[in-house]
Amino acid sequence: MAKLKKSRGNFPGSNAAPQSGSHQPSDNSAGELADLETIETAMEASHKTVVSRDKEIGEMAEKPSGPVGLDIGTSHIVMAQNAGRHINTVNQLNAFFTIPYSKFTKKILVENDITFYAKEDQFYILGYSAENFANMFNTNTRRTMEKGILSSHEDEGITVLQSIISSLLAKTDQQEVVCFSMPGEPVDGKASVVYHESIIKMYLASLGYRPISINEGLATIMSELADDNFTGIGISMGGGMCNICLSYLSVPVLSFSIQRGGDYIDSMVGASVGEPATRIKMIKEGSLNLARSPQDRVETALDIYYVDLVSHLLGTLEHELRTTDKMPNINNALPIVLSGGTVLPKGFQDLFEKGLRKVNMPLEISEVRIASDPLNTTAKGAMVMALSEEI
Ligand SMILES: Nc1ncnc2c1ncn2[C@@H]1O[C@H](COP(=O)(O)OP(=O)(O)OP(=O)(O)O)[C@@H](O)[C@H]1O
Ligand SMILES: [Mg+2]
Known part of the structure; x- marks a missing residue:
C-alpha cells in the first residue's frame, strides 16, 4: 500500500469544526501517537470489504459503539460501521x-x-x-429529497427524513462521531446545500452524536483511493445528482455537483417513450445492458440519456477544471473512480471512457475505475473519515 504522509490530527478533507491545534505539532507525543494510530485505523478500514443488508421491517434502530458513516441520498440512506474484518452497512429507503x-x-x-x-x-x-x-x-x-437535497415540495419532508434517520440511528449519550455525506454546491441549478446541511447537522446533534459532514465525491475517494494516496477524481452518480470531487492527498481541491442522475434518466426516457418513470426505472435496474445494441425503443432511449448524462457531466468537469483558480500543480496522471447506483449497468465503464475521449481535460487521467460496491461507497468513505475524527 502506498504511504500517505500522515497529518497530525484529522484528515485534512473533513469538514470538522477546526479544533485548536488539531493540525499543529503537539507537545504531547502520546497524543500524536494516538492520532497517528487513528489515521492508520481509518486507512486500514478503507481496504475492508463491505457486508451490506437492507433494513428489515420492524428492526429497531442501532446505538453504535464507534464512529458511523451516514450516506443521506435522494433514494437511500445507508449507515456504515466498522466491524472487525468488514464494514457493515444497513440501508433504508428514503421514501x-x-x-x-x-x-x-x-x-x-x-x-x-x-x-x-x-x-x-x-x-x-x-x-x-x-x-x-x-x-x-x-x-x-x-x-423527502429531490435532486440531492431536501425537497421544497414536501411540507413534512424534514420530519419524515428525521424519522427515517432515527429508524437507523437511536438516541445516544456517547457523542459518537457521525460523518454524513453532503452534496457539493450544484453548478447547474439555483439550489444551495447550506439549509439541507444545517438541518441534518442539528438533528444528528439532537440525537446525541457529533456530526461532521463530508462531500460525497470526497467520500468516494476516501473509500476507493487509499492506494493512490487519496489523490484523484471521485464521482458519485446517484439518483438525484452526480457529485464530483478532485482531491490531492485527501484534501478536496475542487468539488461540485450537477442536479441530474438516475431520476433524470428515468423521467427523460419516460417522457420520450410515453411510459411512467417508475416503469423505466424498473427496466433500467432489472435488465439494462449498455454493452449491447438496444433491443427496443425503451433501451434506445435509455442509451441516449445515459450518453447525455455522461457527456453533460464530463463537459461540466472540463469547464470547472479549466476555470478554477484552485488547480494544484499535479504532474502525475490521476485515476477517476465512479460510484453510486447509476454506474451499475453492464457496459457503463466503456460508455464513460468513450465520453472521456471526446473531451479535452486539462489534466491527464490514468484510468477509470468502478468502485468495488457502488451502492455502499459513500457510506464506507464517510465511515473512514469518521474513524479519523474519533479522538
Ligand atoms: N442495477 C441498477 N442499474 C441501473 N441503475 C440502478 C441500479 N440500481 C440502482 N440504480 C439507480 O441508482 C440510483 C440510486 O443510486 P444511489 O442509491 O447511489 O443514489 P442516492 O445516493 O440515494 O442519491 P443521490 O446521491 O443522488 O442523492 C437510482 O436512480 C436507481 O434507479
Ligand atoms: Mg448518493
Whole structure:
C-alpha cells in the first residue's frame, strides 16, 4: 500500500469544526501517537470489504459503539460501521407513504412492526414499508429529497427524513462521531446545500452524536483511493445528482455537483417513450445492458440519456477544471473512480471512457475505475473519515 504522509490530527478533507491545534505539532507525543494510530485505523478500514443488508421491517434502530458513516441520498440512506474484518452497512429507503388515520389501522400497523408516525389525520409510513404500501395501492412512494437535497415540495419532508434517520440511528449519550455525506454546491441549478446541511447537522446533534459532514465525491475517494494516496477524481452518480470531487492527498481541491442522475434518466426516457418513470426505472435496474445494441425503443432511449448524462457531466468537469483558480500543480496522471447506483449497468465503464475521449481535460487521467460496491461507497468513505475524527 502506498504511504500517505500522515497529518497530525484529522484528515485534512473533513469538514470538522477546526479544533485548536488539531493540525499543529503537539507537545504531547502520546497524543500524536494516538492520532497517528487513528489515521492508520481509518486507512486500514478503507481496504475492508463491505457486508451490506437492507433494513428489515420492524428492526429497531442501532446505538453504535464507534464512529458511523451516514450516506443521506435522494433514494437511500445507508449507515456504515466498522466491524472487525468488514464494514457493515444497513440501508433504508428514503421514501414515505401516507394513509388516513384510524384506530383500527394503527393496531394493524403496530402488530406488523411497520415504521410509522401519526400526524393530524394521517399515518406516515416510512422506508421499505412505504414501498410495500405503494405497490399494494399501485402508486408511487413520496420522497423527502429531490435532486440531492431536501425537497421544497414536501411540507413534512424534514420530519419524515428525521424519522427515517432515527429508524437507523437511536438516541445516544456517547457523542459518537457521525460523518454524513453532503452534496457539493450544484453548478447547474439555483439550489444551495447550506439549509439541507444545517438541518441534518442539528438533528444528528439532537440525537446525541457529533456530526461532521463530508462531500460525497470526497467520500468516494476516501473509500476507493487509499492506494493512490487519496489523490484523484471521485464521482458519485446517484439518483438525484452526480457529485464530483478532485482531491490531492485527501484534501478536496475542487468539488461540485450537477442536479441530474438516475431520476433524470428515468423521467427523460419516460417522457420520450410515453411510459411512467417508475416503469423505466424498473427496466433500467432489472435488465439494462449498455454493452449491447438496444433491443427496443425503451433501451434506445435509455442509451441516449445515459450518453447525455455522461457527456453533460464530463463537459461540466472540463469547464470547472479549466476555470478554477484552485488547480494544484499535479504532474502525475490521476485515476477517476465512479460510484453510486447509476454506474451499475453492464457496459457503463466503456460508455464513460468513450465520453472521456471526446473531451479535452486539462489534466491527464490514468484510468477509470468502478468502485468495488457502488451502492455502499459513500457510506464506507464517510465511515473512514469518521474513524479519523474519533479522538
Ligand atoms: N442495477 C441498477 N442499474 C441501473 N441503475 C440502478 C441500479 N440500481 C440502482 N440504480 C439507480 O441508482 C440510483 C440510486 O443510486 P444511489 O442509491 O447511489 O443514489 P442516492 O445516493 O440515494 O442519491 P443521490 O446521491 O443522488 O442523492 C437510482 O436512480 C436507481 O434507479
Ligand atoms: Mg448518493
